[in-house]
Amino acid sequence: MSSRGPHRFKFNFFIFVAVFVCTAGVLAHAQESPSDVHAATQNDPFAHALIALKESRFDAALADLTAAEAERPGDARIRNFRGIALASLGRYTEAAAEYREAIRLDPATGDAYRNLGFLEWTQHQLEAAATDLARALELSPGDSFSHYYLGRVHLDALRYREAFAELERSHVSWPEEPDFLIQAATGYAALARQADARGILDRLTTLPLSETQSVRVAAMLVNLHQAGAALAMLQKLKQEDLRNKPWLQFDLAMAYVSAANYDQAASEAHLYVDGLHSSDAAGSAWSLIGIASAHLARRDQAVDAFRRATTLAPTQEENWLNLTRELMELGRYSEAISAVQDGLASNPQSYALHLRMGAAYLAAGRYPDAEKSFRTLVTAGDPLPTSYVGLAQVLLRTGRAGEAASELAIAQQKLGSTFLISYFRGLALERAGKSTEAGSAFQDAVRLNPGSPDAHLGLGKTELAQGHIAGATTELEEALRLDPGNVQAQRLLSQAYRRVGDVNHAVKYAEASAQPAAEKTGDLVGDFFLPEWQMPPQSDNP
Numbered sequence: 242m243s244s245r246g247p248h249r250f251k252f253n254f255f256i257f258v259a260v261f262v263c264t265a266g267v268l269a270h271a272q273e274s275p276s277d278v279h280a281a282t283q284n285d286p287f288a289h290a291l292i293a294l295k296e297s298r299f300d301a302a303l304a305d306l307t308a309a310e311a312e313r314p315g316d317a318r319i320r321n322f323r324g325i326a327l328a329s330l331g332r333y334t335e336a337a338a339e340y341r342e343a344i345r346l347d348p349a350t351g352d353a354y355r356n357l358g359f360l361e362w363t364q365h366q367l368e369a370a371a372t373d374l375a376r377a378l379e380l381s382p383g384d385s386f387s388h389y390y391l392g393r394v395h396l397d398a399l400r401y402r403e404a405f406a407e408l409e410r411s412h413v414s415w416p417e418e419p420d421f422l423i424q425a426a427t428g429y430a431a432l433a434r435q436a437d438a439r440g441i442l443d444r445l446t447t448l449p450l451s452e453t454q455s456v457r458v459a460a461m462l463v464n465l466h467q468a469g470a471a472l473a474m475l476q477k478l479k480q481e482d483l484r485n486k487p488w489l490q491f492d493l494a495m496a497y498v499s500a501a502n503y504d505q506a507a508s509e510a511h512l513y514v515d516g517l518h519s520s521d522a523a524g525s526a527w528s529l530i531g532i533a534s535a536h537l538a539r540r541d542q543a544v545d546a547f548r549r550a551t552t553l554a555p556t557q558e559e560n561w562l563n564l565t566r567e568l569m570e571l572g573r574y575s576e577a578i579s580a581v582q583d584g585l586a587s588n589p590q591s592y593a594l595h596l597r598m599g600a601a602y603l604a605a606g607r608y609p610d611a612e613k614s615f616r617t618l619v620t621a622g623d624p625l626p627t628s629y630v631g632l633a634q635v636l637l638r639t640g641r642a643g644e645a646a647s648e649l650a651i652a653q654q655k656l657g658s659t660f661l662i663s664y665f666r667g668l669a670l671e672r673a674g675k676s677t678e679a680g681s682a683f684q685d686a687v688r689l690n691p692g693s694p695d696a697h698l699g700l701g702k703t704e705l706a707q708g709h710i711a712g713a714t715t716e717l718e719e720a721l722r723l724d725p726g727n728v729q730a731q732r733l734l735s736q737a738y739r740r741v742g743d744v745n746h747a748v749k750y751a752e753a754s755a756q757p758a759a760e761k762t763g764d765l766v767g768d769f770f771l772p773e774w775q776m777p778p779q780s781d782n783p
Contacts, residue, residue: 286312287319294322299329317347321356328360336360351380355387362394370394389413393421401428419445419454426461439465446470452478452777456492460774468500487516488775494529495774503533524554525772528563532769535567543567551580555587558594559770565597566769574605592618599631603638611635619648626652626661633665642672660689660696667699676706687716694724701730705737713737 290305303326309319324339340357343350358374361367374391377384392407405428408415415421422445429438442465445458455474462471475493478486490513497506510529531546547564554560561584568577581598588594599614612635618628629652636645646669653662667682683700690696701716714737720730734750 285309287316287322290322290326294326294329297329299326302326303330315346317343317350317353320346321350321353324353324356324360328356333360333364349380351377351384351387354380355384355390358387358394359390362390362397365397367394367398371398385411385413396421396424396428399428399431401432404428405432417448419448419450422448423454423457423461426458430461430464435465439467442467442470446474452486452489456488456774456776459492459496463496463499468496471496472500486777487513488777491522491526491529491775494526494533495771498529498532498536498771501536503536507533507537522775524550524552524557524560525775527553528560528770528772531563531567532771535570535769540567540571544571551584555584558584558588558591559772561588562593562597563769565601569601569604574601577601578605578607592623596627596631599628603631603635608635608639612639619652624656626656626659629656630661630665633669637669637672642669645669646673646675646678658685658689660686660693663689664693664696664699667696667703671699671703671706676703679703680707692723694720694727694730697723698727698730698733702733705733710737710741 286305287309290302290309293299293302293305303323306319306323306326310316310323313319320339320343324336324343327333327339328336337357337360340353340360343353344357354373354377358370358372358377361370361373371391371394374387374394377387378391381387388407388411392404392409392411395401395404395407405425415425422441426438426441426445429435429441438461442458442462445454450458455478459471459474462468462474472493475489475496478489479493490509494506494509494513497503497509507530510526510533514523514526514530527546527550531543531550534540534543534546544564544567547560547567550557550560551564561580565577565580565584568574568580578598578601581594581601584594585591585598595614595618599611599618602608602611602614612632615628615632615635619632623629629649633645633649636642636648646666649662649666649669653659653666656662663682663685667679667686670676670679670682680700680703683696683703686693686696687700697716697720701713701720704710704713704716714734717730717734717737721727721734724730731750735747738744738746738750
């Protein structure tokens with residue numbers, strides 16, 4: 242959350258507006274001579290208090306408002322401004338009580354709702370703040386500051402769509418607050434508004450940032466595939482002597498991995514390890530070294546680095562996942578299975594490791610063990626489709642396509658339509674000889690993920706099997722556009738054009754080999770898991 246300083250400034254600004262309007266009303270009937278104005282304010286403690294508030298003399302304002310309240314105890318405006326004075330003096334509980342009393346006296350006092358909502362936001366009482374600011378907007382729909390602070394409330398609560406809607410309605414210029422802008426960039430990225438996120442990050446790179454803020458911005462730049470900009474930001478922090486900033490060396494290694502500069506990443510991570518005493522931190526560094534080595538095709542070094550990571554930090558499941566992924570990539574399935582078992586001994590509740598166990602058994606051809614692993618997750622009520630897909634793959638490989646389709650239909654009833662379930666259900670139904678139902682499943686898969694060449698290939702294949710040549714051609718050509726090297730799509734297109742007598746296109750798409758392309762069955766292993774970025778000590782200043 243942003244510092245209180247900027248909040249106080251913005252709060253005082255709209256307090257000034259409210260005070261100015263109210264003061265103008267109080268003095269509207271006064272004569273223009275200085276003596277008349279002085280007499281009006283001297284004779285009216287409320288007017289005198291408003292002048293004091295405008296001049297930031299909050300103790301004096303509170304004294305005058307207390308006197309005004311004694312004269313007019315039913316005046317909601319006085320209680321509202323007493324709340325302002327108390328809040329300005331840091332007496333927040335009393336201020337909230339005054340705002341609530343103003344609302345009780347006059348439920349149409351929109352300013353009191355706005356001020357109370359703002360105060361609740363600064364105290365991180367987000368739901369109460371949202372309620373009161375929304376009520377302020379019901380009473381005054383054009384109140385820009387209520388829109389603005391309601392947007393800030395939603396942003397803090399991670400309700401990003403609502404946050405940006407309110408912030409845009411407010412037409413208030415966004416402050417040069419790094420923490421707020423980082424929040425906004427995070428929200429835009431979460432909503433896949435990448436251009437907006439990049440715009441905010443560009444703005445942040447021009448501001449003075451603390452070391453912690455710089456790391457957060459660098460991490461976001463990496464996530465938005467701007468590793469070069471992240472490296473430039475971190476290099477600004479780099480000094481000749483990094484002994485007092487080991488976190489920076491680690492984060493530089495992270496950025497180099499994302500920039501695909503794996504040699505430099507490994508070098509930075511090795512330097513980081515040399516000065517460490519924390520086993521967890523060293524484990525993360527060895528994991529980075531393993532990832533860099535794997536990308537450099539130094540496979541034995543990668544396995545050794547991942548093993549070191551698991552030895553130093555056995556409770557970090559990511560280290561075991563990286564090790565087993567690399568072992569499976571090398572076809573060393575028995576070692577991978579053993580490593581998963583060791584990982585589960587340290588992390589018995591790890592969903593990812595239980596899933597990895599099933600994947601390792603599946604890759605090793607140990608189908609009964611794989612089926613048992615996946616069924617355990619399915620029976621436990623897995624909220625994700627992955628274990629259902631794993632089970633379906635086991636059933637397909639053991640000749641039980643109909644059972645696979647049934648399991649995936651049950652998964653769809655439980656979890657709703659997802660791409661993975663629809664796609665693999667299409668494969669199972671096709672294998673079971675139910676081409677019409679398979680086509681419907683592949684249509685769902687295409688709808689859920691139009692960019693999947695596999696889904697278009699599956700749909701095209703079923704269309705061709707049913708004699709729908711035009712539909713088959715459209716889907717197969719789309720599959721080939723998305724995956725130009727797809728031999729199976731070329732072979733099927735050749736068949737489709739031969740059926741309609743288009744010899745030229747049939748020759749064009751003739752298969753390059755008599756052997757059918759290997760069927761893609763999905764990836765239950767996934768990419769490497771990167772460690773978390775490391776943050777500098779919290780005492781750093783911009």
